[in-house]
Amino acid sequence: MELGDLRFRVPELPEVETVRIGLENSLLGRKITQTRILITKMLKGSVTDPAELDRILSGERIMRINRRGKYLIFDLESGYHLLFHLKMRGHIVVVPLKEPDGKYLSMGLTIDNSLEMRFHDMWTWGEIRLVNNTELLNHPGLSEMGEEPLSDNFTWESLKRSLSRRSKTAVKTALLDQAVVAGVGNIYADESLFRSGIMPTRSAGSLTDDECYRLHKSIKEVLQNAINYGGTESDDFIDTSGNAGNYRPLVYGRSGKSCTICGNILQRIKMGGRGTVYCAQCQS
């Protein structure tokens, strides 16, 4: 099997948004009644003691569930915010409390003494962080983050500006920088570049206005499309009820296969340590 094939999905903006929608449907307005942390090192920030976390969270009502880039942010009644980052292999499900624990369980939030939100993470790279308003504003990842690609603030001009700040970097590498565009990861960077006909190795500053315009349009379309399909298709599950996504990438995970547009064999190279798939015929 070629490296980069769809053995598992990497949670990027569409996958995290799919999780957010699922959590909103099952947890909004409900009360956290108990917490448990099985992988303590995933608890980051000023509250790293599981007992203290449990003390603060017990009785807290979940007022809003937001997403910023690849972060999930629970707004709690007291003004605290509970942050989650799924990193590479994290996934969140909501199950009846009595359901036996699965493998790689990192954290559980009991909801109204009847459900449990469970964060599983095989690689234990995920992040769980309880913050107050100041800590939320100063959070290193969030405060530096670029525009939300599905918001009106993200325009082709704003994309051009943020790309110009990393003008010497390859455009693919620049797209993975969360300060350039929020929430784009390896899958959707490759997909957006393919759909806009831009070679991933081009320097970010070399893009013409027309190419920035096309790339901007592709990023929006690819992400929205993937959300509509519940995330990228894979062996693993994505949403909080355990369903897989149905979005099928055109290049990501398809190296060695034929381009769906021209039929040429898709190429795979490594850029900044990340696998990158493209069509040498369709992208220039």
Place this chain on the structure above:
DNA sequence: TGCCCCCTGCAG
């Protein structure tokens, strides 16, 4: 700005 590292499953 580019490389190492965190971790585990799986291909070879």
Place this chain on the structure above:
DNA sequence: CTGCAGGGGGCA
């Protein structure tokens, strides 16, 4: 058994 995959923080 070895090596590789990868988001993003940290460090030279």
